[in-house]
Amino acid sequence: MPFVNPELFAILSLSLFVSLSAVILAAIVGIPLGALIALTHFRGKAAVIVILNALMGLPPVVLGLVLYLLLSRAGPLGFAGLLFTPQAMILAQTLLVLPIIASLTRQTIQDYWSEYRDELTAMNVSKRRRVATLLTEARFSLLTAVLAGFGRAIGEVGAVIIVGGNIDGYTRTMTTAVALETSKGNLWLAVNLGLLLMIIVVLINVLAGLIRRAGERLAA
Amino acid sequence: MSEAARAALPIEFRDVSYGRAGTRVLDGMSISIMAGAPTVLVGPNGSGKTTFLRLVMGLLTPQAGQMLWAGRPQCPVTRLAFVFQRPMMLRRTVAENIRYALRAARASRERESARIDELLALVGLEALGRRPARSLSGGEQQRVALARALARNPDVLLLDEPTASLDPAATKIVEDLLRAVAADGIKIILSTHDLGEARRLAGDIIMLHRGRLLEHGPASRFFNAPVTREAAVFLAGELLL
Numbered sequence: 070m071p072f073v074n075p076e077l078f079a080i081l082s083l084s085l086f087v088s089l090s091a092v093i094l095a096a097i098v099g100i101p102l103g104a105l106i107a108l109t110h111f112r113g114k115a116a117v118i119v120i121l122n123a124l125m126g127l128p129p130v131v132l133g134l135v136l137y138l139l140l141s142r143a144g145p146l147g148f149a150g151l152l153f154t155p156q157a158m159i160l161a162q163t164l165l166v167l168p169i170i171a172s173l174t175r176q177t178i179q180d181y182w183s184e185y186r187d188e189l190t191a192m193n194v195s196k197r198r199r200v201a202t203l204l205t206e207a208r209f210s211l212l213t214a215v216l217a218g219f220g221r222a223i224g225e226v227g228a229v230i231i232v233g234g235n236i237d238g239y240t241r242t243m244t245t246a247v248a249l250e251t252s253k254g255n256l257w258l259a260v261n262l263g264l265l266l267m268i269i270v271v272l273i274n275v276l277a278g279l280i281r282r283a284g285e286r287l288a289a
Numbered sequence: 290m291s292e293a294a295r296a297a298l299p300i301e302f303r304d305v306s307y308g309r310a311g312t313r314v315l316d317g318m319s320i321s322i323m324a325g326a327p328t329v330l331v332g333p334n335g336s337g338k339t340t341f342l343r344l345v346m347g348l349l350t351p352q353a354g355q356m357l358w359a360g361r362p363q364c365p366v367t368r369l370a371f372v373f374q375r376p377m378m379l380r381r382t383v384a385e386n387i388r389y390a391l392r393a394a395r396a397s398r399e400r401e402s403a404r405i406d407e408l409l410a411l412v413g414l415e416a417l418g419r420r421p422a423r424s425l426s427g428g429e430q431q432r433v434a435l436a437r438a439l440a441r442n443p444d445v446l447l448l449d450e451p452t453a454s455l456d457p458a459a460t461k462i463v464e465d466l467l468r469a470v471a472a473d474g475i476k477i478i479l480s481t482h483d484l485g486e487a488r489r490l491a492g493d494i495i496m497l498h499r500g501r502l503l504e505h506g507p508a509s510r511f512f513n514a515p516v517t518r519e520a521a522v523f524l525a526g527e528l529l530l
Contacts, residue, residue, distance in 0.1 A: 184377060191346055191371040192393040192441070202389075206380050287421075 076238070081265070084242040087155055087229070088222035091162030092170075096215050099167045103174025103214075104200050108182060118175065124168035129161075133231030136161050140232060153234035158242070161228035166218035173214035181207045209281045216277050223270055243269075296359050297368040297444040298324045298476060300345055305354035307340055314340045316500040318354070326492020327467065327477035329508070331484065333529050336497040338480035339374075342447045345478060346371045367394070370443035374450045376434030378422035383414060383433050386422045390437035408436040412466060428459025435466060439475075446470060448479040452486060464489060484524065488512060496520050498529060 106117060138144050140152040151157040181203045189199050204211070226244035233240035235249060243266045250259040300322040307315045315337045322328050322345075330338045343349040344356060347364030348371075358365050379386050387405045396404065409415045412432040417425065422433055431451055438446055448467070452460040467490060471477050481487055487494060491508035496519075503517050515521045523529045 187348060187371075187373060188377040189393075190348060191366075191369075191373075192390055192437070193366045194393045198393065202379070 077262075079238060080241050080243055080246050080262075081269070083155060083240070084223065084244070084266075085269070087158045087242060088162060088219060090159045091166055091222045092215060092219045094159070094163045095166035095170050095218055098163075099170030099218075100174050100204065100211060100214075101200075102167075103171040103176075104178045104204060106171070107175045107178035108196075108200060108203075118172075121168050121172045121175065125172055127165060127168065129165055129225050129227030129229075130231065132164055133161060133228035136164075136228065136232045152232060153236060153240060155233070155240055157232040158229040158240060161232050162222040162225060165225060165228060166222050169221055170214050170218045173217060174211060177207050177210045177214065178203050181210075209285050212277055212281050216274060219273065220270065223266070223273075297365050298322065298359060299357075300445070300478075301357040301360075302344070303355045303357065305344065305351040305356060307344060307349060307352050313500050315344070315497075318500075318502055320495065320502055320505055322476075322478060322495075324476055327471050327479060327490050328493050328495060329487045329491035330478070330480040330495045330497060331482065331487050331523070332497035332503075333523065334482065335499075337500040338482075338497055339449050340500075341495075341497065342371070342449050342478065342480055345369070345445075346447055365444075367441070368444040370438035370441045370446050372431070372434045372438050372446070372448040372451050374453055376430055376437075378425075378430055378433065380423060381421070382419050383422050383425070384409065384418040386433055387436050387440055390440035394441040396440065396442075404440070408440055411439065411469075412436045413462060426459070428455045428462065431455060431459070431463055432466070435463070435470075439470065443475060445476045445478065448477065450480050450482065452481070452483065460486070484526075496523070498523075 106114065106121070136157065137152065139146045140149065140157055141147055142152075151160070185203065185206070189202065194202065224244060226248055229240075229242055230245045230248060233242070233245065235241050235245040241249075243262055247259050247262045247266070250256075250262065302318040302320045305315060305318045306313060318337075318341070330341060332338055340349065344351060346369055347366050355362065356364070358368075379389055381389070384405050387408050388401060391401055391404060392398075405418070406415070409418050412435055414429065414432055414436070417429065422430065425433065435451075451467075452463050455463065464486065467477055467479070477490075479490065488508070491511075493506060494504065494508050494511040495502065496504040496511065496517075498519050504511055504515060504520050506516075511520065512524065515524055519529055
């Protein structure tokens with residue numbers, strides 16, 4: 070039983086803490102940002118959308134390296150002392166997840182806006198209320214965007230291993246543990262950790278799916 | 290006719306043109322819509338009826354010419370309400386859909402619940418207030434859309450083929466409602482390609498064809514003695530090319 074092993078429990082807890090924190094932070098920033106991009110017209114909007122979409126595929130190791138350079142003692146943010154801490158890992162995952170949530174939100178809100186535009190304009194709904202309405206109406210689709218972000222965060226290894234350092238009992242997550250055990254040749258342990266990670270991801274997605282379905286049924 | 294409606298009317302098109310994708314949807318339209326009995330827009334599909342209504346609502350801006358509402362160039366959007374052919378229902382209950390419209394119109398919150406009940410009763414949906422709006426039939430959704438539009442206390446109510454996809458029973462309910470609304474002094478401007486509906490509701494008729502104004506006058510004259518050959522062809526039920 071994995072949960073009776075305190076070391077494994079700590080790894081699992083840290084993984085969930087880091088990824089959930091990152092997804093919550095990215096959603097807080099990314100959902101309004103995506104809605105803003107969808108509903109406002111500004112010069113260079115098309116370029117911003119292309120960049121945002123491209124950032125969805127940002128290689129985690131590249132982001133990890135950039136953050137490492139920024140957060141290391143000699144770096145411009147070295148004074149914060151964040152390198153090799155869970156906070157640095159949250160920061161890395163937030164930056165990885167943010168473009169996914171913002172980009173999917175932009176697309177979702179844009180689609181909803183084309184459906185609702187005439188009616189909301191004819192009702193003379195204020196701009197602020199339009200945004201709130203679209204976010205409310207699209208809430209179940211946005212849940213999918215957040216889940217996609219969570220999937221990216223929980224399965225990510227490149228960035229967290231660079232900025233977290235994979236320190237036993239402090240910054241070791243499920244994915245970094247799998248990488249470490251594989252490199253040590255402990256394949257059986259690595260496979261079990263991987264399976265456990267998969268089960269957790271599936272469970273969270275099932276739970277979110279149930280919430281989404283129940284909500285959709287209530288809202289018809 | 291209410292004082293407010295007089296303040297929003299007449300609605301004037303002065304040589305208004307509007308195009309899309311290289312096609313003139315409305316071409317040099319000049320017309321005045323006055324207070325009074327419902328004005329019904331008729332014409333074959335693609336004649337420009339929807340564009341006409343959208344220009345009146347201020348959802349579109351003329352590419353040439355000028356629109357005036359009570360002599361002013363600013364669309365008095367708070368005095369107008371629009372019911373679309375396929376109304377969009379918010380993902381919430383019928384009552385909450387109406388509440389949303391009331392709040393968008395900045396109606397008094399004190400009487401909000403009472404007003405929702407009044408509007409539900411007016412459109413005959415008292416029993417369905419708690420039902421999710423998207424679960425209703427097409428005719429019921431159209432009545433919710435009408436209730437939302439009336440929640441704005443409009444002076445002019447615009448309707449784009451409101452009964453196009455409804456069965457006869459639902460059509461009758463909507464038409465009866467429109468008669469009651471018109472009797473209350475709200476100016477109705479409605480598009481339809483159902484000549485029967487036009488006969489039943491119209492005080493005056495505007496006929497459009499290929500984006501141009503063919504006829505405008507009292508409904509009795511239009512149906513009994515159309516001026517243009519195209520109108521006669523249209524009334525005869527033949528294809529108007």
